[in-house]
Amino acid sequence: MHNLRMLQRRTFLKKIVLAGTGALLLPAGGLLWAQDAATVHVVQRGDTLSGLAQRYNVSVADLRVVNNLQSDVIRVGQRLSIPRSGVAAAASALPSVHVVQRGDTLSGIARRYQTTIAEIQQLNGLQSTRITIGQQLRIPGADDPLLRSPYLANVIQATNNLRIERGRWEHIVGHHSAIERGNARTYDRVHREQRGMTNGLAYHFVIGNGVDSGLGQIEIGNRWTQQLQGGHVRNHQVNLTGIGICVVGNFEERHPHPQQIEAFTHLVQYLRNHVLRGQRVRFAVHREIDQQHTLCPGRNFPTRALHRRFPS
Numbered sequence: 682m683h684n685l686r687m688l689q690r691r692t693f694l695k696k697i698v699l700a701g702t703g704a705l706l707l708p709a710g711g712l713l714w715a716q717d718a719a720t721v722h723v724v725q726r727g728d729t730l731s732g733l734a735q736r737y738n739v740s741v742a743d744l745r746v747v748n749n750l751q752s753d754v755i756r757v758g759q760r761l762s763i764p765r766s767g768v769a770a771a772a773s774a775l776p777s778v779h780v781v782q783r784g785d786t787l788s789g790i791a792r793r794y795q796t797t798i799a800e801i802q803q804l805n806g807l808q809s810t811r812i813t814i815g816q817q818l819r820i821p822g823a824d825d826p827l828l829r830s831p832y833l834a835n836v837i838q839a840t841n842n843l844r845i846e847r848g849r850w851e852h853i854v855g856h857h858s859a860i861e862r863g864n865a866r867t868y869d870r871v872h873r874e875q876r877g878m879t880n881g882l883a884y885h886f887v888i889g890n891g892v893d894s895g896l897g898q899i900e901i902g903n904r905w906t907q908q909l910q911g912g913h914v915r916n917h918q919v920n921l922t923g924i925g926i927c928v929v930g931n932f933e934e935r936h937p938h939p940q941q942i943e944a945f946t947h948l949v950q951y952l953r954n955h956v957l958r959g960q961r962v963r964f965a966v967h968r969e970i971d972q973q974h975t976l977c978p979g980r981n982f983p984t985r986a987l988h989r990r991f992p993s
Contacts (some may be wrong), residue, residue, distance in 0.1 A: 713853035720763040723757050737763050743992050746946050747939045749983040762939035777824055781816040787795055793841050794819045795956050822955055832899055832944040833951055836886075839901050840956060845908060850925035850957055854964040855882065855987070856913060857932045864893040864929070865900035871892040872912070878906060883912035884925040888944050891936075894929070897940035899948055915971045923954060923970075932979030941985060949991055 697966035702890045722733060730753045734741045741753065743764050755761065779790055787810040798810060800821040808886050812818070822828070828837065858868070869882035876883070885905040891896040904911060905924070913925035920962075926948060928941050955964050978984070 687798075710765075712790065718735075722759060722763055723798060724757055724763045728757075730751075730755055733761065740766050743943070743946060745811040746983055746986045746990050747942050749936065749942075749986055751980075751985065757941065758926055764939070764943045764945040771944060777820060779818045779820055781812050781814055785812065785814075786810070787796040787812055790818065792844060794820050794822075795840065795845070795958070797959075813833050817951065822958070825954070827947060827950055827954070830947045830951075832897055832947050836899055836948065836951065843906065843908065845956060848960065850897065850922055850924055850952075850960075851906065851962060852919050852950060852970075852989075853962060853964050854911075854914060854923045854925050854970060855945065855964075855978050855982065855984075856921065856925060856938075857982060858887075858927055858929045858980075859931050859933070859977065861930055862893055864889060865902055868927070869902070870919060876912070878912050880907075880909050880912070885911060886924075888926065888927045888928045888941050888948070890929040890941060892929075896938060897942055897944035914967060915974060919970050923947065928982075929977065932974055932982045934979070936981045937983075946987070949987075953991065963993045964988065 863886040872878040882902040911925040
């Protein structure tokens, strides 16, 4: 029965997606990526994972996740994808200093930059919440290289304008789409028409595969911009408190592209370390929430590596 439901769901999704975007023939055995592949390093004698991380200015943890490595052991001739952020840095999406404008308050500035009044006070040596026009305030966490990630610029810009209640989110849940077509707009249509979801797209974020949206592009759903509960799992409590991230593709049949995993990793890290900083947030994948009901996000999704990267 489960397999029949999955087949029906995929068939409906394909009809909707192809109707909305126009048909595209995919080559046998894999997806036709619409953008260049990530930089690849072929392991040479004497290479170590820590040495490569230092060479390309990335973390060992990111190399493990992007390449789905279970340990730091690598072998001569092995091809390793290098996260794009380790090849070229982008402009910072968050200023390191805020110049106080008329109408600014310390609480408003803290909310804008997803930090706390206490952290701003401590970093700037403030004894009270009083600030003056023209005063320059250093922003906590603004020097984090993660905030220069090319994947996160639109997410950071949108999130800086949100009022996010402390304790609102307790879970971050990873999914795959189970098909190779689609984007946030087409999935929104599917969820409204097939599932009857008034709020549309069940996820808060969708990460593209280079076909109907950019490779590694993070699309933001209205459930994030309006801070609405998700509709991405059966468990009602997790829907209430869980941020859903869908990566486009069928990872039961193939591996996700390294740039998709890099974007996913950066997004989860940003949410945990900046947006929800200081709060207890559990990372999980769909099948760990709805056990016995789904294979999502597929056997080729780097679940174990991501759990090591984001321990509960």
